[in-house]
Amino acid sequence: MKLAQRLSRLGTETAFDVLAEVNELRRQGRNIIALSIGEPACNTADYIKNAAKKALDENYTHYSPSAGIPEFREVIAKYVASTRGIPVQPEEVVVVPGGKPIIFFAMLACVEEGDEVIYPLPGYPIYESMINFAGAKAVPLRLREERGFSFDVQELRSKITERTKMIIVNSPHNPTGGIIPKQDLHEIAELSLKHDFWVLSDEIYSRIVYEGKAESISQFPGMKERTIILDGHSKTYAMTGWRVGYGVMPKHLAASVAKLMTNSNSCTATFTQHAAMAAMLGPQETVDEMVKDFRAHRDLIVDGLNLIDGFFCRKPVGAFYAYPNVTRACRTHGFKDSKQMQQFLLHKGGVAVLGQQCFGTRSPEDDQDYIRLSYVSSVEDIKEALRRIETSLNNSKLVEEFLDEQRTKEMAK
Ligand SMILES: Cc1ncc(COP(=O)(O)O)c(C=O)c1O
Numbered sequence: 001m002k003l004a005q006r007l008s009r010l011g012t013e014t015a016f017d018v019l020a021e022v023n024e025l026r027r028q029g030r031n032i033i034a035l036s037i038g039e040p041a042c043n044t045a046d047y048i049k050n051a052a053k054k055a056l057d058e059n060y061t062h063y064s065p066s067a068g069i070p071e072f073r074e075v076i077a078k079y080v081a082s083t084r085g086i087p088v089q090p091e092e093v094v095v096v097p098g099g100k101p102i103i104f105f106a107m108l109a110c111v112e113e114g115d116e117v118i119y120p121l122p123g124y125p126i127y128e129s130m131i132n133f134a135g136a137k138a139v140p141l142r143l144r145e146e147r148g149f150s151f152d153v154q155e156l157r158s159k160i161t162e163r164t165k166m167i168i169v170n171s172p173h174n175p176t177g178g179i180i181p182k183q184d185l186h187e188i189a190e191l192s193l194k195h196d197f198w199v200l201s202d203e204i205y206s207r208i209v210y211e212g213k214a215e216s217i218s219q220f221p222g223m224k225e226r227t228i229i230l231d232g233h234s235k236t237y238a239m240t241g242w243r244v245g246y247g248v249m250p251k252h253l254a255a256s257v258a259k260l261m262t263n264s265n266s267c268t269a270t271f272t273q274h275a276a277m278a279a280m281l282g283p284q285e286t287v288d289e290m291v292k293d294f295r296a297h298r299d300l301i302v303d304g305l306n307l308i309d310g311f312f313c314r315k316p317v318g319a320f321y322a323y324p325n326v327t328r329a330c331r332t333h334g335f336k337d338s339k340q341m342q343q344f345l346l347h348k349g350g351v352a353v354l355g356q357q358c359f360g361t362r363s364p365e366d367d368q369d370y371i372r373l374s375y376v377s378s379v380e381d382i383k384e385a386l387r388r389i390e391t392s393l394n395n396s397k398l399v400e401e402f403l404d405e406q407r408t409k410e411m412a413k
Contacts, residue, residue: 011129014358018342022352033385035373036352038174038321040238042293042376045286048237051278055271064270067258068095068246072277079280080231080248083206084216086224092248094257095276097268099204099232099245100126105257106166106200106228106247107134115165120151122175122323122359122370124202127168136165140363145325148314149178153187160191166198167191172205172214175359175372176323177298177316182215189220199227204245205319207236207287210295214318218248225250235320236287237279244268244276294320297375297382304386305373308393320376327369333399338369344402345371349392351385 018036025032067073073090081088096102103126111117113135119127121140131138139159143149156167167188171180192199201217218227232245247257261267298315301322305313310329313322326338335341338355345351356362356370375382392398 006133006135009132009135011125011132013125013129015354018346018352018354018358021346025346030350032346032350032352033377033381033388034352035375035377035382035385036354038235038374038376039240040235040290040320040376041378042238042290044238044242045279045282047282048239048275048279051282052271052275055274060271060274062270064267064273065258066261066265066267067254068093068268069270069273069277072273075277075280076246076248080229084229085219086216088248089251091251092254093246094249094254094261095244095246095268095273096257096261097243097245097265098234099202099230101265102228102230102245102247102257103127103130103200103202105260106198106230106249107131107136108260109253109256110198110228111136111165114163116161116163117165118156118159118167119360120168120170120173121361121363122356123168123170124174125359127170128360137163139164140360141167142363142366143173143176143178145314145368149173149176149323150180150184153184156188157191160195160197164195164197166200168200168202169217170202170204172209172316172318174205174319175321175354175356175370177319177321179209179212179214179318185215185217186220189217189223192226193222197226199223200230201227202230204230204232204235206231208291208294208320209318210291210298211317228253233276233279237276238290239276239279242272242275244272294376297377297379298322300379301373301375301382301386304382308386308390310393320374322373322375323370324373325368326371327367329393330369333393334403335369338371340406341369341371343406344399345389345392348398348402349388351388351392 022032022034073093076093077088077090107130111134115136116139117131117136118139128138141151206214218224229248233239302313302315305311305324311324313324339357342355354372
């Protein structure tokens with residue numbers, strides 16, 4: 001039976017494919033350190049788990065309103081108002097299963113076929129996927145290493161046309177760990193007001209910041225009416241598997257997104273919402289502790305990566321990813337690109353990382369190679385991973401064996 005044509009436009013998040021590969025190798029008895037997936041290694045705090053158990057005992061097992069439990073929407077509205085410095089009404093909040101559905105729903109609700117959406121490259125792969133799926137044109141805006149992985153405002157200006165319907169900003173940023181300077185956000189805000197486009201502001205890492213402050217574009221005059229803030233519990237409260245996130249947006253859009261929820265999920269799991277509300281109202285020390293640990297992990301991994309020949313890593317200021325430039329290492333060892341290095345490190349080094357191809361379609365002018373390493377694992381695992389990366393790359397016989405296998409595979413195709 002034939003599948004719908006629109007599916008050919010749908011991309012994916014290859015981190016999940018790598019995770020499946022890691023699990024298969026582990027099943028075969030291989031010892032793999034996974035620095036590929038973007039989730040805190042620590043477990044959800046007990047007070048949150050207890051709140052979920054209590055909610056189950058109190059039979060919060062029925063449908064909730066599609067936009068979320070009213071008290072939870074109120075808690076979120078107060079939190080976003082105080083952290084972003086803007087007034088927020090509960091009616092402007094929609095609770096969804098994870099942060100990701102906000103990308104899906106924002107695209108379905110705001111973008112027409114033929115519209116253009118500007119998104120960061122490299123960037124979270126679901127942006128490009130969903131823009132294409134919605135039938136819009138995906139217009140990449142390159143983040144430049146020499147600018148601390150920020151973009152050039154002049155370049156942004158040159159990408160705007162009369163079809164530009166939305167720009168996606170993500171700060172702190174996955175995969176580079178960069179934060180967009182306030183001045184740049186201000187410039188985007190002015191462009192949005194002038195050219196009348198939406199801003200999808202992905203702020204899922206807003207609490208994971210080591211230096212300075214991650215500002216929200218919604219704070220600038222006139223921007224609240226045209227900004228969709230995406231945030232959620234996955235990263236901040238180590239709740240990736242619970243699936244709870246939210247969007248903050250103008251009321252009329254919130255009502256439409258709630259309708260999309262009615263049509264797709266009905267609602268976010270009710271007892272999960274109770275636990276997520278308890279997470280926000282409870283002690284926040286566990287979040288602070290986690291960020292303190294990540295900071296130490298960041299310093300460890302960045303220093304270690306910079307000791308590996310052919311690697312250069314800037315110190316990320318937010319999120320929990322290191323994104324070293326590995327161009328010289330790829331050239332020295334004969335890897336075609338960072339994807340081949342990813343395969344080598346997984347199969348010969350026993351370390352799972354992600355090559356830059358996981359973060360959007362490479363542009364022809366792009367001649368640099370990067371890999372992403374998530375530094376949420378234990379200090380021991382990070383140290384061992386660094387040791388494995390260095391020793392496997394320095395083992396020329398192992399590299400040659402891998403490249404031979406690759407050539408054989410390609411010839412067999
Ligand atoms: C930038 C960014 N946005 C959104 C998400 C989605 O988060 P969730 O797991 O809550 O759907 C992720 C997850 O990795 C992310 O990195």
